[in-house]
Amino acid sequence: MSGLASTSAQLFEELAMPLFDSLYNFAHWLTQNRDEAEDLVQETYAKALRGFSSFQVGTNFRAWMFRILRNTFLTSRTGLRATMTVQLDTDEGATEVAVEAATPETILLERATQEAVQSAIAELPVHFREVLLLCEVEEMSYQEIAETVAVPIGTVMSRLSRARKLLRERLRAQTQTVPSQKGMTHGV
């Protein structure tokens, strides 16, 4: 009777609940707001459950869930606002990779506090922020990130590289404001 359907609901629970913390963290990073993050996670689970029958067992469930979350976010009001402010890279797809003069970043990073890193991440344009978090926090492979964000791997690499470069620049600016001749830096 209802056996088949109930095992699928059960399967969904078993697969989806372990991702709860990660999805919430990611949602909070995207929305930058607790209430919105909760709404987003809730909507993600609702959508995922509805679409669970179309999910193919054996394919990447985690990427699937993150993709639903991010697409839901991007079509939300906050999401639209966030993407609107992004001057999407002119050379998207061209795998431009950042090369900089080798500076002892070790020193500057030691001085960069956790909060400084957090606010630098938060300031990243959303398309950079998401790939960076999926890579560093979720430890997704480039392939998984590409699946989640629905772009080619080359684009994942170039966005990642841009994200890291922006982050380094922000942190460097923050730590160097101390005695330098620069009067004001923007930011906090």
Next chain:
Amino acid sequence: MACESWQAQLDTYLDNELPSEEMKQFDAHVRNCASCAAEALARVQMKRSVRAAGQAFAPSAEFRARMQKRVAQQPRRTGRFAWILAPVAVALLAVVGTTVWERQRGAEQIYGEVADLHVATLASPTPVDVVSTDRHTVKPWFQGKIPFAFDLPELQNTEFSLLGGRMTYLEQVPGAHLIYQVRKHEISVFIFREASLPGHLGTGSRATKETSFSLESWSQGGLRYFVMGDASPADIENLASLFKGSQS
């Protein structure tokens, strides 16, 4: 400088995304090149601090409980808007008392089966598979055997003692069966995942008398509990409330 081409690939290398042959070449290069090694170290530190800083937000306990409940309670037959309709359905059920009549029969049947399980188990020479009075031994025993987790109440300063537990099945649904003792009476506690059981049990707590047994059944946190035995209804109720109190 000579290392530019290496450094252009440094992130990919540190993300472990180069083909394995190139990974090896890179390993060798970094070992011999001070500037690449320094840069690699800096970037690894950067990765670490981003990872640490990136795990900034944890869901509140309240939100987790809410979501857990929603996902676990997924009813089988209902369609897409079940989540939204669930509270409405509960309210309707309370008002339209007549439908309860029909449901009663389904519930009666399940209670009968639970009673059979209780009797059959106690008649067995080895009623429990995990023999222990320690809830910290019994609870983990179920791990991996049943598809959910539950909490067992602290029994200190109560008249109850835990005898042990076993796996059980109700309508082909796996669950936990715990056996308690109070003044020479054995009481069974059955726990199943609510969403797996064929409906009809209602949401509130219910105490009934099945032939010579007392039974209390309720749903909490997505799980369905049955407490049953030939002890007095007051004992059954006490044990049931210990369970209700231990599930947060």
